[in-house]
Amino acid sequence: xxxxxxxxxxxFKDIEQLTxxxxxxxxNRSGLLERQLINKRRKQFxxxxxxxxxxxxxxESDDQETTKQIxxxxxxxxxxxANNEEYLGYVHQTLDLxxxxxxxxGLNRIAKTQLEMxxxxxxxxxxxxxxxxxxxxxxxxxxxxxAKKNWxxxxxxxxxxxxxxxxxxxxxxxxxxxxxxxxxxxxxxxxSTPKLKKLTLDQDExxxxxxxxxxxxxxxxxxxxxxxxxxxxxxxxWKLLIPQYDRLVYIGLRLLYQCSYETWAMTxxxxxxxxxxxxxxxxxxxxxxxxxxxxxxxxxxxxILALLEATNINHERSVxxxxxxxxxxFARLNELKVDLVTxxxxxxxxxxxxxxxxxxxxxxxxxxxxxALLFIYNIAPILPDVLRVMLMRVLLTQHYELFLHWQHEVRxxxxxxxxxxxxxxxxxxxxxxxxxxxxxxxxxxxxxxxMNYEALSSKQVDMIDEERAKWIFFDVLILSLCMQERHxxxxxNKEQRQxxxxxxxxxxxxxKDLHSCSQSRASAxxxxxxxxxxxxxxxxxxxxxxxxxxxxxKTSLPYLxxxxxxxxxxxxxxxxxGSGQSHQRYFIPKDGLEWKxxxxxxxxxxxxxxxxxxxxxxxxPRNPTTGRIDLTxxxxxxxxxx
Numbered sequence: 001x002x003x004x005x006x007x008x009x010x011x012f013k014d015i016e017q018l019t020x021x022x023x024x025x026x027x028n029r030s031g032l033l034e035r036q037l038i039n040k041r042r043k044q045f046x047x048x049x050x051x052x053x054x055x056x057x058x059x060e061s062d063d064q065e066t067t068k069q070i071x072x073x074x075x076x077x078x079x080x081x082a083n084n085e086e087y088l089g090y091v092h093q094t095l096d097l098x099x100x101x102x103x104x105x106g107l108n109r110i111a112k113t114q115l116e117m118x119x120x121x122x123x124x125x126x127x128x129x130x131x132x133x134x135x136x137x138x139x140x141x142x143x144x145x146x147a148k149k150n151w152x153x154x155x156x157x158x159x160x161x162x163x164x165x166x167x168x169x170x171x172x173x174x175x176x177x178x179x180x181x182x183x184x185x186x187x188x189x190x191x192s193t194p195k196l197k198k199l200t201l202d203q204d205e206x207x208x209x210x211x212x213x214x215x216x217x218x219x220x221x222x223x224x225x226x227x228x229x230x231x232x233x234x235x236x237x238w239k240l241l242i243p244q245y246d247r248l249v250y251i252g253l254r255l256l257y258q259c260s261y262e263t264w265a266m267t268x269x270x271x272x273x274x275x276x277x278x279x280x281x282x283x284x285x286x287x288x289x290x291x292x293x294x295x296x297x298x299x300x301x302x303x304i305l306a307l308l309e310a311t312n313i314n315h316e317r318s319v320x321x322x323x324x325x326x327x328x329x330f331a332r333l334n335e336l337k338v339d340l341v342t343x344x345x346x347x348x349x350x351x352x353x354x355x356x357x358x359x360x361x362x363x364x365x366x367x368x369x370x371x372a373l374l375f376i377y378n379i380a381p382i383l384p385d386v387l388r389v390m391l392m393r394v395l396l397t398q399h400y401e402l403f404l405h406w407q408h409e410v411r412x413x414x415x416x417x418x419x420x421x422x423x424x425x426x427x428x429x430x431x432x433x434x435x436x437x438x439x440x441x442x443x444x445x446x447x448x449x450x451m452n453y454e455a456l457s458s459k460q461v462d463m464i465d466e467e468r469a470k471w472i473f474f475d476v477l478i479l480s481l482c483m484q485e486r487h488x489x490x491x492x493n494k495e496q497r498q499x500x501x502x503x504x505x506x507x508x509x510x511x512k513d514l515h516s517c518s519q520s521r522a523s524a525x526x527x528x529x530x531x532x533x534x535x536x537x538x539x540x541x542x543x544x545x546x547x548x549x550x551x552x553x554k555t556s557l558p559y560l561x562x563x564x565x566x567x568x569x570x571x572x573x574x575x576x577x578g579s580g581q582s583h584q585r586y587f588i589p590k591d592g593l594e595w596k597x598x599x600x601x602x603x604x605x606x607x608x609x610x611x612x613x614x615x616x617x618x619x620x621p622r623n624p625t626t627g628r629i630d631l632t633x634x635x636x637x638x639x640x641x642x
Contacts, residue, residue, distance in 0.1 A: 041075060055097060099202035102120065121222075133197045137207055142248075148274070182254075215285045221248055253293070264315070295338060300345075307322055340383060362398065373410065400477070419613060438482060439613055484602065617629070
């Protein structure tokens with residue numbers, strides 16, 4: 001089914017080159033040649049239509065039937081002409097084919113007809129825009145179903161835990177719920193009842209299936225929006241191009257709200273309803289097709305809010321489905337060249353998915369935090385600068401909790417975000433990072449010393465300066481951990497030197513005692529008596545253990561050494577925090593019971609972060625002439641999995 005719908009997606013991408021309300025232009029081709037091409041395409045359409053099941057006597061393989069259906073849709077899209085009666089006749093022939101496909105399926109769908117559902121829905125979408133009679137019948141049937149359906153309401157308590165109060169928790173200046181966004185659609189004007197032509201029995205059954213099956217309705221709505229998308233220049237054009245646009249969208253938003261809950265709760269209530277019922281596969285299809293409503297900037301916020309309100313932040317599977325769906329929507333919108341800034345309304349002043357991510361990073365459940373970090377890692381490359389900066393602010397407020405988290409995977413995901421995703425289009429050398437110089441031994445200023453800045457445009461120079469200003473906030477926070485770890489290293493090294501001295505004295509005494517034992521039995525007996533009751537009675541084994549302990553103390557340090565010279569580190573610290581930058585407020589020593597609990601992971605986290613930095617710079621090729629890093633090649637970010 002996914003392969004089938006993906007095929008339709010590629011077909012409808014051709015609409016971008018056409019105009020939805022007039023026939024295709026002939027361009028520079030002559031009138032005679034144009035008529036010949038039209039006749040050829042018409043002949044191909046009729047031959048394909050005649051050979052398509054159930055027009056054909058027998059049904060071929062699913063792939064062959066799917067190919068024929070794609071060819072039919074291709075013709076309908078390419079030759080779209082709302083004022084051509086001949087074209088409208090071909091559309092009705094295709095609609096008749098769809099009616100008989102639906103009739104063969106009956107009330108219970110079978111496996112083969114599932115392949116035709118997207119085809120039927122797209123043909124219905126085309127007919128809806130062309131035939132006013134069928135259009136009014138569809139709207140009337142939808143209104144009847146809307147009045148009879150008991151719409152989904154979010155339960156107060158789930159099977160696992162109570163739903164979080166997103167809005168009360170975040171306390172933004174403006175708190176708007178999903179129901180508030182739907183308010184303007186509740187007051188839709190009364191539908192007029194013009195005198196309509198009676199439909200055939202097959203057509204009536206097809207429209208009845210449209211309001212009975214929620215999956216088919218969402219495919220139908222996505223098909224209409226896709227056909228008209230390229231003709232829209234501003235948000236208000238949707239209502240002009242799509243008849244009864246508000247009514248169609250209202251149903252779509254309601255169904256999305258229901259499917260957003262059903263996709264993780266899996267109550268099965270959707271499949272037992274009389275109108276707009278969903279199978280488990282239909283729920284997935286509805287969630288995937290909902291991104292087409294987001295092509296209208298005015299609908300991006302209610303679509304995302306419907307998903308967030310149906311998500312239980314205390315339920316790991318619920319959060320996983322929410323973030324997976326957001327990632328899929330953003331990737332699809334990015335393919336369609338939609339500005340993702342529209343997904344956040346009012347920036348910091350209103351509840352948004354950015355605020356939702358912030359709450360997830362503060363959750364107590366380890367898997368919730370991991371999935372939120374993985375979501376940030378995957379979508380960061382496609383986000384515009386405005387949204388990327390908003391995510392940086394969220395990460396800054398949670399930096400210590402994430403960098404010093406007790407779970408290894410949480411730290412690993414966050415380290416990779418810091419290194420690879422905060423600035424996905426800029427080489428880290430341009431950041432001139434102090435911590436990169438200390439931990440990975442890569443001096444940004446040295447690597448850039450031979451660079452020709454005159455070759456860069458003023459826009460590129462400004463961009464580099466802005467990115468450096470953003471990174472210094474994170475740089476200082478990591479540097480503060482290095483400084484505290486360095487302070488502990490001084491005390492640890494003193495203790496280590498004392499332990500080494502004690503071990504050396506013990507080894508010397510045992511060697512002397514062993515030498516005395518070889519000269520006199522009395523000395524050996526005296527040595528054994530002087531040893532502790534817990535010590536080994538064999539002097540040779542005791543000596544071997546003490547020598548191994550001494551070698552271990554000499555070769556390993558208990559804490560991280562940032563640099564070989566203390567004064568070098570102290571100068572870098574003083575130069576960074578004394579520069580008068582606004583990031584000084586983040587350079588505040590932490591204290592309290594919670595800080596004492598997480599600070600013990602400082603050494604481990606810094607070592608892990610250093611390894612990620614080294615992996616980044618190991619991928620960087622160097623110029624054979626200058627020996628400097630080639631800044632035109634960005635290292636490949638590794639793929640992270642949950």
